[in-house]
Amino acid sequence: KIKQLNSKDTPMAALLQGDVGSGKTVTALLIALHYIDNDIQVCILAPTEILARQHFHTIQSLLSFSPFIGLELFLGKEKVKAKREKLARFKQGETRLVIGTHSLLQEDVEFKNLGLVIIDEQHKFGVEQRETLRAKGRNPDILAMTATPIPRTLSLTLYGDLELVVLKEKPAGRAGIETKWFFEDKREAVYKSIKKYLNMGRQCYIVYPLVEESEKLDLKSCIDDYEHLSRFEFKEYSLGLLHGKMKNEEKDAVMTGFKKKEIQILVTTTVVEVGIDVPNATILVIEHAERFGISQLHQLRGRVGRGEHDSFCILMSSGHISEEGKTRLSALVETTDGFELAESDLKLRGPGEILGIRQSGLPDFKLANLQKDEFWLKVAREDSEKFGNIGALEKNEISNRFSEGRILFPN
Structure with a gap:
């Protein structure tokens, strides 16, 4: 499904959702390698240093067969000279896969050709932070990941701008x-x-x-x-x-x-x-x-x-x-x-x-029920996408009709 999404004309925006231990990190790495093979830079944003280091060491061991990939860990706490050298490698395109924390959002972090942004634990970052990182490339693709499964209806509501991709199975050979x-x-x-x-x-x-x-x-x-x-x-x-x-x-x-x-x-x-x-x-x-x-x-x-x-x-x-x-x-x-x-x-x-x-701005619903109304949430999402693609005159007409309807059906 992700291959289909990143083959479209518009930038990909996907939410990769899987159960604990389902192999989200390895899946994200395989996707990243597709970009790296085409000389496109990838960055992975993690919410904590422990998680960023874990990703770095895991990926480093998985890529031991390919030492020329240009893998770097960026936590923003390096000494001035080391940090300056890393930033230069990002800007020149020598580093093709960067793993870091909020430090990647700093103004002095620049990329030569950033094409994919992977955000782990999506819910711990706001839309503004996501857009800050996205602005460091030319409309790069976005792959967000969740730490634990979210109810499907909640995914459609919270992350309506992201295409949902679900990992349903766990790696073979793991005990219960x-x-x-x-x-x-x-x-x-x-x-x-x-x-x-x-x-x-x-x-x-x-x-x-x-x-x-x-x-x-x-x-x-x-x-x-x-x-x-x-x-x-x-x-x-x-x-x-x-x-x-x-x-x-x-x-x-x-x-x-x-x-x-x-x-x-x-x-x-x-x-x-x-x-x-x-x-x-x-x-x-x-x-x-x-x-x-x-x-x-x-x-x-x-x-x-x-x-x-x-x-x-x-x-x-x-x-x-x-x-x-x-x-x-x-x-x-x-x-x-x-x-x-x-x-x-x-x-x-x-x-x-x-x-x-609640802190992310999801309101209480007056009509919808997240446990029962998945069908209507999907319809609403599809309609909102269509609404974004129509002309200004049509939008005004629909808005006017909606305003008139509110007189008949007040809150």
Whole structure:
């Protein structure tokens, strides 16, 4: 479908949507190589440094057979001389694939022949930022990607200007993920089970909602529990600590140790939500799971099940949990299908809360129902595209008719 879109006369604008672990990064790379083979520059925009670095290292290893591709990581924190040299290579066209964060939006970033802009985690960037990057080329194609599935009707509404492309299958050879939900009284049994798999050579994530202890919230924090787990429950094992307040060098050192299996248990926060790929890590424990939304829990769960070994996601919650919280956790236990979970999330929370889209300007609907009106949303989208292609006189006539109709059907 993407080949069809970029063979049109108008610039491509597509949204690549796939479940966690469906291979969106590899798919995007294959598309990028098509442009690079034709001497066209490509840039990949990621919302965080951790994700940008992960993409860079993944693509670097995949392209080891082709060292002349001109691959660069641009985070904007380089020393003055190194940054100046990188910017010169972008402008001269020596660098053909650039991976970076918001630093790519800076005014001094120029390209010789930018033809494709890939935006990962589309919902974390505004339309203005997308257009800023697009303006650095001559109407380059846009390929946006989502971290987790979005309900189809919401995609049509939120991203109506983007053509939807869906990756429905996951790569072959990946093991399944079994999800279990436990209360505090089962903690000892959970730790015993974790040790069994650690002794088999596997690795484990333990995710917390907080970095440090909070006076306002009675929740565990990763720093405090890291100290406790290291001294008591898992003192025979090697533990690492990773959170967003650490320096980049410290984060890199911890992640390198985890990937090399020097660290058996990674105590962390949602900083690992996206882009972390360690196939040997098969156990994920989420503390205070009731504090997270369905989408985020599913995204975190995607950190395991990336290799050949059976994987487990363990949801730990307190006994004081709302009915909505119980519904969320039950949904995670019942299915690993991200598209199914996205629809459950839509029913549970409504369109105004998913992905924080109230802040993105999506209004409450007076007539449409996002759970039932997919057909009419598609019709409205097609009509709006036609409306954009007609002349000014016709537009005025339609607008006048609409204005007259509002008298008959007031808000």
